[in-house]
Structures are given as structure tokens and as C-alpha cells.
Amino acid sequence: MSELVLPGVYAPQDDTALLAETLSGEALRPGAQVLDVGTGSGALALAAARRGAEVTAVDVSWRAVWTARLNAWLSRLPVRAHRGNLCSPVGSRTFDVIVANPPYVPAPAARHTPRGRARAWDAGHDGRLVLDRLCREAPALLRPGGVLLVVHSALSGPERTLELLRGAGLKAAVVRRRWIAFGPVLRARQGWLRERGLLGPAEEKEELVVIRAERAL
Numbered sequence: 502m503s504e505l506v507l508p509g510v511y512a513p514q515d516d517t518a519l520l521a522e523t524l525s526g527e528a529l530r531p532g533a534q535v536l537d538v539g540t541g542s543g544a545l546a547l548a549a550a551r552r553g554a555e556v557t558a559v560d561v562s563w564r565a566v567w568t569a570r571l572n573a574w575l576s577r578l579p580v581r582a583h584r585g586n587l588c589s590p591v592g593s594r595t596f597d598v599i600v601a602n603p604p605y606v607p608a609p610a611a612r613h614t615p616r617g618r619a620r621a622w623d624a625g626h627d628g629r630l631v632l633d634r635l636c637r638e639a640p641a642l643l644r645p646g647g648v649l650l651v652v653h654s655a656l657s658g659p660e661r662t663l664e665l666l667r668g669a670g671l672k673a674a675v676v677r678r679r680w681i682a683f684g685p686v687l688r689a690r691q692g693w694l695r696e697r698g699l700l701g702p703a704e705e706k707e708e709l710v711v712i713r714a715e716r717a718l
Contacts, residue, residue, distance in 0.1 A: 507564055508564075510565050540569045541565050547578055549600070566582045596647060627657065632653060643671070646716060655710055671714040671715060
């Protein structure tokens with residue numbers, strides 16, 4: 502992934518790559534409607550557009566929106582990028598595939614409202630500040646046979662994600678896992694995470710998971 506990343510925008514990392522690998526295994530017909538939630542630099546949106554999908558990308562950050570638009574222009578790919586909170590910019594539109602790499606890192610309780618770049622990763626005391634909303638909002642936007650792909654840390658409760666998506670009538674399962682070294686954010690707060698019991702005393706890696714949820718035909 503060699504997209505341009507403007508200052509203050511989340512750069513594609515291991516979670517982006519893992520989600521892109523999962524997306525590559527999905528059947529995308531020409532003209533398929535794809536929604537990229539929390540697009541950041543637009544890497545996932547561009548990956549779908551390269552396969553002939555019609556892609557809508559959303560992000561709460563204006564810098565991310567302009568970065569995604571710039572990367573689409575540089576790649577000569579038709580990606581529509583909009584600013585907004587989660588799925589709100591698309592209204593009642595429905596999609597064949599939704600991909601999401603939301604903020605999922607547990608943060609100390611004192612940090613009530615993430616600001617600046619931290620909005621790309623901080624997600625409340627349990628890491629589910631955005632995930633729970635996504636699980637409530639995204640299922641209604643899937644067409645029959647539509648698929649939601651969401652990546653997050655095992656620290657943020659994959660079982661809860663599965664429970665919510667299944668409760669919304671989707672068939673959901675963890676389809677990919679990958680262990681990665683701690684990044685700067687987890688390294689900085691690993692003491693707090695160990696105190697909360699989210700990390701074991703000897704754990705030095707984080708597990709990422711991709712959850713696939715499908716609406717029945």
C-alpha cells in the first residue's frame with residue numbers, strides 16, 4: 502500500500518493489510534456497491550475500486566477525507582469520499598460489501614472524548630466506543646447476501662462483536678487472525694492494560710481479528 506498520507510491521518514498498518522487481504526477473497530461483481538467506514542488514507546476504498554466496485558468512503562476527519570480524495574484522483578479511481586460519523590453520510594443506501602477499520606484501542610477512562618489523531622485509535626475504556634455503534638448501524642445497510650468485514654483487536658472483545666451482529670440477523674464468524682508486535686500506542690499504555698487484566702504479564706504481542714458477517718439472501 503503506497504498511498505499518500507497527509508499529516509494527522511491514520512497510515513495503513515497491519516490491521517489495514519489484514520482487512521485488505523480478507524477483502525481480496527470476496528467476490529466483487531463489476532459495479533458492486535462498497536462502503537468503506539473510517540477510510541483514513543483510502544487504502545481499502547482504492548483496493549475495492551481497482552476491482553471495478555463503486556465505492557463510497559466516509560471518515561470523521563476532514564484530513565482523512567481529503568487524503569482519500571487525493572489518492573483516488575492520483576490513482577484515477579472513482580471513489581466518493583464524505584465526511585461524517587460512521588454510517589450517517591450514506592443515509593438509507595444499501596451496499597454489497599462494507600469494510601470497516603474503526604478505532605478499537607482501549608483507553609484510560611480519563612480520556613472521555615478522543616481528539617486529533619487519537620480519534621483513529623482511542624475507543625473508550627473497553628475499546629468498543631465505536632464498535633458497538635458500528636454493529637448496530639451497519640447491518641441495516643447490507644443488501645441481501647451483503648457482507649460486512651470489520652477488523653479490530655482481540656483486546657476489544659470479538660465475542661461481543663459476534664453477539665451483536667448475530668443478534669442483528671447476520672451470520673458472523675472470525676475469519677482471520679494475526680499476531681503483531683505492539684505499536685507505539687499499546688506500548689505506551691501496556692502497564693494500564695495489564696492492570697485491567699486485558700494483557701497477561703508476559704504478553705508482548707497483540708492479536709488482530711477480522712470478523713465477516715453476511716446477510717442472508
